[in-house]
Amino acid sequence: MKARSSAKRPSVSAPRSVSTRSRPKSQSGREKYGPIRRDLQRQRKAILDEAGEGITKRDRQEAFPDVSDQASAEVDQNFTMRIREREQKLLKKIDEALERMDKKTYGICERCEEEIPYPRLKARPVTTLCIECKTVQEQEEKIRR
Structure with missing residues (x-):
């Protein structure tokens, strides 16, 4: 009986945790x-x-x-x-x-159209480029000078 009850618990709790997690993720997507x-x-x-x-x-x-x-x-x-x-x-x-x-469109790199990592946005919230594209841009500016 212990095997049955433990087998039922994951199947019952797994959908709850998935559905519970899904809601906050979609909400946090809006409020990300x-x-x-x-x-x-x-x-x-x-x-x-x-x-x-x-x-x-x-x-x-x-x-x-x-x-x-x-x-x-x-x-x-x-x-x-x-x-x-x-x-x-x-x-x-x-x-x-x-x-x-x-x-x-916030958080999307204007150059490569990939998502800009949250830590970068937190550190530099007005950025429009991911770190890789910003590095390339700075290198191009150096060459022009």
């Missing part, structure tokens, strides 16, 4: 990139909030009596502008990544 989406949305909000603060607290260009103070202020202003330009580019990439998520 949920944590990444939330990270991107938080990052987007932070950039926009910071940009809003930058607009309201706009630095006035002051006239410094000392030439070195004036030069230092201009260097700081140029540095701030470069950071804002980078943030603007990142914001565009974030918006594109969120759009790809909506279109269900």
Whole structure:
């Protein structure tokens, strides 16, 4: 009788575990990139909030009596502008990544059309290339230079 009961248990529990596992997998398929989406949305909000603060607290260009103070202020202003330009580019990439998520094309390499591994997407959520294709792209850029 023990053999029968143990034989019945796997057949009864196996379909349950398969069907139970199937549901979360299909749900996680839809929500697979949920944590990444939330990270991107938080990052987007932070950039926009910071940009809003930058607009309201706009630095006035002051006239410094000392030439070195004036030069230092201009260097700081140029540095701030470069950071804002980078943030603007990142914001565009974030918006594109969120759009790809909506279109269900997120996580697919634009070059080889293979799935980009989740750890890469987690590390670099705005990426559009798998590591192999990115390596090839960087090598091609080196050759062009």
